[in-house]
Amino acid sequence: MWLTNLFGSAHSDRFFRLLRDHTRVLCEAADLLKTYVAGGDSSLPDAIDLLEHRSDEMVLRMTEALKDTFVTPIDRQDLYGLTEAIDDMVVYLNNAAREVRLMRVTPTPQMIEMARILAQAARDVDGGIDALARDPSRASEAGRAVMHAESLVENIYRDVICTLFDSDDLHSALKLREIYRHLSNCADRADSTGRLIGKIVVKTT
Numbered sequence: 397m398w399l400t401n402l403f404g405s406a407h408s409d410r411f412f413r414l415l416r417d418h419t420r421v422l423c424e425a426a427d428l429l430k431t432y433v434a435g436g437d438s439s440l441p442d443a444i445d446l447l448e449h450r451s452d453e454m455v456l457r458m459t460e461a462l463k464d465t466f467v468t469p470i471d472r473q474d475l476y477g478l479t480e481a482i483d484d485m486v487v488y489l490n491n492a493a494r495e496v497r498l499m500r501v502t503p504t505p506q507m508i509e510m511a512r513i514l515a516q517a518a519r520d521v522d523g524g525i526d527a528l529a530r531d532p533s534r535a536s537e538a539g540r541a542v543m544h545a546e547s548l549v550e551n552i553y554r555d556v557i558c559t560l561f562d563s564d565d566l567h568s569a570l571k572l573r574e575i576y577r578h579l580s581n582c583a584d585r586a587d588s589t590g591r592l593i594g595k596i597v598v599k600t601t
Contacts, residue, residue, distance in 0.1 A: 488582035542590030
């Protein structure tokens with residue numbers, strides 16, 4: 397097996413398929429969170445939690461693929477970095493959904509908007525990774541869109557945190573802050589993904 401993987405290219409597409417499978421999980425989780433905070437069914441956090449488990453499995457599949465293959469279509473560390481950042485995004489989406497339900501928080505307009513932006517960022521991550529193997533220009537454009545999404549989320553986060561504790565209801569403010577932090581952290585990992593897509597394009601063109 398080692399010699400086959402060393403000199404053959406039959407497994408190159410395997411890595412892009414793994415990444416695309418992973419981004420589909422991410423997109424589904426982000427869309428479910430967007431729906432949930434906009435007034436969706438209370439069972440949606442359970443569905444997002446299942447997607448996080450699937451995301452964990454995707455990380456393991458990528459790890460095993462990297463172990464089994466000597467020659468990879470792009471840098472091994474970049475492949476793992478992409479799947480790790482995607483998994484982190486799913487984790488933070490799941491944390492936000494679970495805590496909205498567990499802490500019985502009523503989603504705010506800012507929360508709804510952050511979730512909407514993250515859902516679009518997930519689609520841009522998917523599009524960027526889909527384009528990596530065949531359209532570097534489109535991949536780079538998608539990576540920049542993901543990075544811009546992070547800026548939009550961070551602007552909302554800073555604005556809402558500045559006024560969050562003006563309320564007399566400290567208990568509620570602390571709950572909201574935790575959820576905003578999960579969404580902000582998700583945006584940070586989206587930014588890492590967008591930057592990595594751009595880095596890969598530079599390295600491979």
